[in-house]
Amino acid sequence: MTPQNTILIAICLPLIGMLGIIIAGRVSANLREAVTLITALCLAYVVWSLLPELMAGGRPGVEVTQLMPGISIAFRVEPLGMLFSALASGLWIINSIYSIGYMRGNKEKHQTRFYACFALALSATMGVAFAGNLFTLFLFYEILTLSTYPLVSHKGDAATVRSARVYLGVLLTTSIGLFLPAIIWTYVAAGTGDFVLGGILPGKLQDPEVGLLLGLFVFGIGKAAVMPVHRWLPAAMVAPTPVSALLHAVAVVKAGVFAITKIITYTFGIEFLFDSSSSGWMFYIAAFTILAASIIALRQTNLKRMLAYSTIGQLSYVVMAAAILKPLAEVGAAIHMVAHAFGKITLFFAAGAIYVASKKTELYQLKGIGRRMPWTMTAFTIGALSMIGVPPTAGFVSKWYILAGAFQAQNTWALFTIIGSTALNAAYFLPIIYMAWFAKEESGGKDHGEAPFPAVLALTLTAMLTLAFFIFNGPVIELESQVVQGLAP
């Protein structure tokens, strides 16, 4: 199995799985979920099997078809994409386990449609991760948007449809209105859209235009939820929790920041941007988003909405790290994707588990819930600590690297932002933990225990991953350092 085939298989596998799910869905629920799990496992295996070659410095690539001269659908695996795809595919397994528990526990309708669209979304994610040029990236980016629309509007009642409209509206508007012209501009300016280390634009564009193009990209990629195009993320929280967990903590939002990082590294080129004066604003936007999002999160009363705003903030960490435009910071950005993924998916799992078990969605309802659901709340605590960045959690590692990058760049603003946001994170997570463990539960709450077993299993796994990443992060760092090899520190 040559790497080329591997890539194509990785993209087609979920589609095959989707068909399998649709067919199996007509037979029985168990078969359907079996198919889902098997697909997830195979996908993970296929994707991870690419890792050794990447470690060895290989960059396998394949061109599928050429639409127009110079514009082709092509894939190319490089460290960032490898990391992203490995992350998404790996977490899909856990998420599938969790979904089984959640969807059954809630007796949701249209479960077949749910799993099918989920598989489709994963296929699109793989496409984004492996995209070899801007056009391919855009293609799968849009497919991802559309395939998640049914998931977001899953419940189908008026309020949900309205939120789904916001979701689709924001994402399509930004992508068609800004992202597409940016891409075409790039093609017209550079004559190609391929991702080349060191960028294709250096020397092709003058200074004010660089800033403008960068703006088109950053705001065009709405999935990165850089303010003010973040509105879709809270709206998307109407979706079932597994969706929020995998897609709106990992796949979709990471696709956004991943795309931005990738464009910065492979289209602009880090040094080119660093030298161009008109690209500095991006950093401040990101910093502002971090703080603003944290402050808004502080004022949320709904658990999932709070998590959503915290996600916005954490995403901008990645953007900001990328915007620092220094090797260590880039590495930090990559690692933070992983760290945040582990932490945030844990938090969402926990929130979902609480909802399944007790139908509680608001913060004030969580008093003393720790005693009823010890496993869940332990995992929640770990996730929260990772968000804040307390050792021994994954969050600490990534923040460390970002800070290091900030030092490289002598960027004091970065330091202040990180410190400030850390304080804010603590300010909105610690009270919950305190309430959950030590506050006295109100009388008259319905009696409940832990969530269904699959859910608990899933969130326990992710919590352990969060802890494990603190120690076993060597390979990732090694892999990502390849991206910034030969760049001046």
Place this chain on the structure above:
Amino acid sequence: MDLISHLPALQVIVPMLSAPIIVLLHPRGLAWAGATLAALVSFAISIALAVAVLGGETQTYAMGGWPAPFGIALSVGGLSALVLLVVTGAAAIALLAARPSIDQQIELERQPMFYSAWLLGLAGLAGIVVSADAFNIFVFMEISSLASYVLIAGGPDRRALLAVFKYLIMGTIGATFYLIGVGLIYMMTGTLNLADMESRIGDVAQTRPVLVAAGFITIGLALKAAVFPLHVWLPNAYTQAPHMITVFLAACATKVSIYVLIRFDYMVFQPTMAEHDNQFALFLMPLALLGILVASAVAMFEGNIKRLLGTSSVAQIGYIMLGASFISLAGVEASVMHIFNHALAKGGLFLAVACIAYRFRDLRIQELGGVAKTMPFTCAALVLCGLSLIGIPGTAGFISKWLLITASLESGPFGWIFVAVILVSSLMAVVYIWRIVESLYFGGSANRDTVIAEAPLQLLVVTWIAALANLYFGFFPEVPLALADNAAGVLMGYGK
């Protein structure tokens, strides 16, 4: 002479001569079968022609064996081949699916004439496209117009009659304007053959009659092509026509007039008349931009689904015109590609609408709540084609939109304005398509006691063929692109 060399003539003769025979086929379904067969044959012919043209040389044919300026010549180049594919393909697809829907809308005893009129419409459009003779184009324009009046008048609602009457008046005025223009040019050059005109018009290019002729021809054709603001006849006609006829006409009728407009202007006027290209651009560009914006905006608030799509066609025609008004290789290529891709998308959409209409009489959007529950496949196809209309990557619509934006970026300092207009209208397209989608999938299902099933298989299969074509040409657009390249080259004068 071998068969291949006869193809341009056969393209017209086959449907035209089978029309009278169809009239006599009275037994149930026979007329439909005959018409479909004829349409398929002419589709095959157009494919063969496209292959031949891609082979390199323009196909020409001397009617009656008389040499060009004296007899009537036919010629099929890249542009004609592409438009032929659209026309015959649309007819074939629509006819394949037509039977159930038509049986529902047209009484049995009137069907033979109806199908025969359909073939005549096809023959007329094909005749326009292959012809290289200004007056001959007029004759076949009239055949196709008369046929389409008849077809639209088949609409069940009484409003159809008024719509078609308006269309008849407008169409006749347009055709007569064209006739006047041709007459004036003939008066100054003494020839009717387009190529011959181009070579002879040079000496008299600046005389008043020729200038006025250019005006008359442009306006007349713009009227028939429903270029904003001369489009008032179009939405009503499309809304009231029988559903399958809407599929056919929406896919190709106005395109052919656009084809004549582009061909006449690029091949006769621009090479010979100084400054004419600027006049042409300055005349069309504002109209195109206005049409794109206004029509899209209106479409966002239309209540009837067919009317909505019809209005959006006006905007799409605006795209085509915009591309043509760049007077650049990229621009022409983009607009030619859009002729093809828009036909795919709109045809598919109207097919899906026909499927829905087969089950639901009332086509107002709010009345179609929750249709997707009972007709999942139809609605899926509709969504697919809708995405293509919006221009989502991976669909045919994206290709032409990409080309169009590239062309506008290259078109000079104002490029950004055009890009902005195109993108804004694409977003409007998102809005009006999504109004339909939301109503279909999440709308409160209206009180329907009657049991509703999927559309008949015949309709459904064809609809899906169209939908998948949208995907296929989104990923593998080589063939239309090659033809469009050829066309653009010839039109911009690189081909000669």
Place this chain on the structure above:
Amino acid sequence: MIFVFSLFLLSLLIIIAIAIVQAKNLFVSVMLLSIFSLLMATNFFILDAADVALTEAAVGAGITTVIFLSALALTAQRERKVVGGRTIALIAVGVLASLIIYATFEKPRLGDPNAPVHQHVAPWYLEKTPEYIDIPNIVTAVLSSYRGYDTLGEVFVVFTACIGVLFILGAKPASLRGERNVERAGLRHHLIPQVVGRLLVPFIVLFGLYVQFHGEYGPGGGFQAGAIIATGVILYALLEGEAAALRAIPRSVLLGLVVGGALLFGGVGVVCMFMGGAFLDYSVLQSDPVWGQQLGIVIIEAGVGMAVCGALLSIFHAFAAREIAQ
């Protein structure tokens, strides 16, 4: 002399046109319209266009009027008062008129022998026809051979109109009161018109046939003949009542004529293809190309005549039958 005459006629044309638009009674405007066509025909004749004059007289003044009248009989006689919308219209047409008149002053003057029109293609026709086709009437030669494809298209326009009218009026009337009640007596009880009419009909048809087959030598041909014969039959229908006319020539026969005529014309073209020529290249029909041309022309003129006659009659009957159904 002739110029002055044509000036007079043309001015009259304008006056009548204005009268047509002004008349509030539709019947009056239709009648004036037919006079308009006759004047037009006269002008055409003055301008050496004998064939066109004949056609305009037969079709424009004859058939058109009949169709208009039968439509009027089914609708309203008078038009309502128009309100508003005039000034815009006036401005629009004013602009248009000035535009065209602006254009006239660089056109070649009437009858200028050096006009480009008379330089390029036309002389070739006049000079080569005796050699290639060898029939006196160049118009017929151009019509049916050089530009035979146009004529084929024209036949199919008529065919389309015919089936179109049959299709549209084939729909059941909204209110079917007294389906086909007592057939109208025509003018039975008027002795004089009947006698005279009976006297005339055969001559009209005869004249039609003459025009049909004399088309190669003098003005005339399929269209004119078809129109004239149709007129004769319509006159018969007026005298004897529509039912009688249908007894004489039933609808099926008319449809057969239309279809047959169209197919005859097209068939000749296809035969030419099979005999190795281009479509409508009659030269291959006979060993001697000139003979082939003449043969082809005779056949297709016959086809045109059949088609036009049948189509016009079917249209007339479609309207007339409606009248009875009402």
Place this chain on the structure above:
Amino acid sequence: MKLLELLGYYNYWVFAIALVIGLYAVISKTNLIKKLIGLSIFQSAVFLMYITMDKVEGGTAPIIKAGVEDQIYSNPLPQVLILTAIVVGVSTLALGLAIVVRVNERYGTIEESEILESD
């Protein structure tokens, strides 16, 4: 002679005026049949334009007389075109009238204004 020069354009003026008279009727009249009447004036005007160009001074109808030499003939081509155009015109007219008849049956009037009210 100058006068005659101008008179040479008289046909074209008549064509223009008749054309716009017809167009005016089409635009401004609300009676459907009156619109069609206007339409046929509009079309016949164009016929006049074409036929005007075929005239040659001292020419006769293009029917070759045997044995007559150096006879000037008028231009046959516009005549052919107009033969076609006339038939096209009457076809359009018939179709239009058929539609009007149906309109009258379904709406009970042929006045556009009233029809628009009733819908």
Place this chain on the structure above:
Amino acid sequence: MIDLAVDALSWVLLALGGICVLIGGVGALRFPTFYTRTHAASLTDTMATLLVFSGLMLQAGFTLATLKLLAIMLFLLLTGPTATYALANAALESGLKPEAPTIPGRTRKKADS
């Protein structure tokens, strides 16, 4: 000599015919009632036709043209009066009663009163 006479005769006939047409036209305009006007108009397509055509025939001499002219004249003489008859008859059927012949002055006064 003889042909001069023929020529003169033909011109006389033509002139008379023209006068007839003129009279008919004036009558059609000036006469008070429908029937009288029809009567006046009918003068043109009987008397005038006869005179004009015979004049033309004399102009043409013994040629094919004469024959054609004769045919046309017969045609007109047949159809013209018939048309007039049909017109009057239609008017009668539609209920228009012919009044007693009156001279213009009286009718105008009647119109006033």
